[in-house]
Amino acid sequence: DTGVSQDPRHKITKRGQNVTFRCDPISEHNRLYWYRQTLGQGPEFLTYFQNEAQLEKSRLLSDRFSAERPKGSFSTLEIQRTEQGDSAMYLCASSDGTGGRGYGYTFGSGTRLTVV
Amino acid sequence: AQKITQTQPGMFVQEKEAVTLDCTYDTSDQSYGLFWYKQPSSGEMIFLIYQGSYDEQNATEGRYSLNFQKARKSANLVISASQLGDSAMYFCAMRERTQGGSEKLVFGKGTKLTVNP
Numbered sequence: 728d729t730g731v732s733q734d735p736r737h738k739i740t741k742r743g744q745n746v747t748f749r750c751d752p753i754s755e756h757n758r759l760y761w762y763r764q765t766l767g768q769g770p771e772f773l774t775y776f777q778n779e780a781q782l783e784k785s786r787l788l789s790d791r792f793s794a795e796r797p798k799g800s801f802s803t804l805e806i807q808r809t810e811q812g813d814s815a816m817y818l819c820a821s822s823d824g825t826g827g828r829g830y831g832y833t834f835g836s837g838t839r840l841t842v843v
Numbered sequence: 844a845q846k847i848t849q850t851q852p853g854m855f856v857q858e859k860e861a862v863t864l865d866c867t868y869d870t871s872d873q874s875y876g877l878f879w880y881k882q883p884s885s886g887e888m889i890f891l892i893y894q895g896s897y898d899e900q901n902a903t904e905g906r907y908s909l910n911f912q913k914a915r916k917s918a919n920l921v922i923s924a925s926q927l928g929d930s931a932m933y934f935c936a937m938r939e940r941t942q943g944g945s946e947k948l949v950f951g952k953g954t955k956l957t958v959n960p
Contacts, residue, residue: 760947760948762948767952767953768952768953769847769934769936769950769951769952769953770888770934770948770950771950772947772948772949775941775945775947777945782943782944782945783941783943783945783947816886818886818888820888820948832878832890832948833890834880834887834888834889834890835887836885836886836887837886837887839886
């Protein structure tokens with residue numbers, strides 16, 4: 728069990744470009760979450776997958792954002808036509824939903840996006 | 844309305860002393876869970892402690908304990924014997940049901956803890 732992996736750790740992009748982030752959850756976890764954390768704030772929920780199904784999307788997830796989890800394994804979060812307001816830390820978390828220590832939530836180290 | 848309130852933007856504590864980080868929450872659910880996470884400058888969210896709403900005893904995990912006062916809707920984190928490595932951001936979070944029937948974590952704005960030698 729290597730935990731939740733996110734790639735890349737850092738991304739600098741020019742305004743208007745598209746970016747894609749990847750999250751590899753803990754293998755036996757069927758639930759996967761994306762959160763966004765802006766400077767000085769706590770993480771905010773973006774979207775939730777149970778296996779390959781995207782069951783919940785926050786209103787924060789504008790049309791420029793799309794997330795997938797093909798085959799219920801890794802997930803990708805794509806931002807099209809990036810804006811400076813998209814600069815944030817994007818955190819991925821996974822859980823098995825069965826409770827236990829920490830209620831099973833495990834976070835990745837995040838992808839820090841800077842839009843210039 | 845904020846669901847998780849952390850009123851202390853920053854806290855300072857001397858090494859080896861205890862410190863309490865405040866958290867109040869707002870929910871109408873009977874079943875909920877409260878978490879504390881530590882976030883060092885590297886960015887990862889490190890789980891510290893969890894308290895379920897039906898748990899009768901306050902949760903403890905090593906040097907961390909959660910002072911759960913259900914009637915006051917508070918879930919303060921107590922760190923005993925502070926260490927220099929405890930310097931980080933600390934977030935209180937609540938597990939809540941979404942309209943779609945799933946669940947998510949709702950976070951407060953965090954408290955920056957600085958441990959002085």
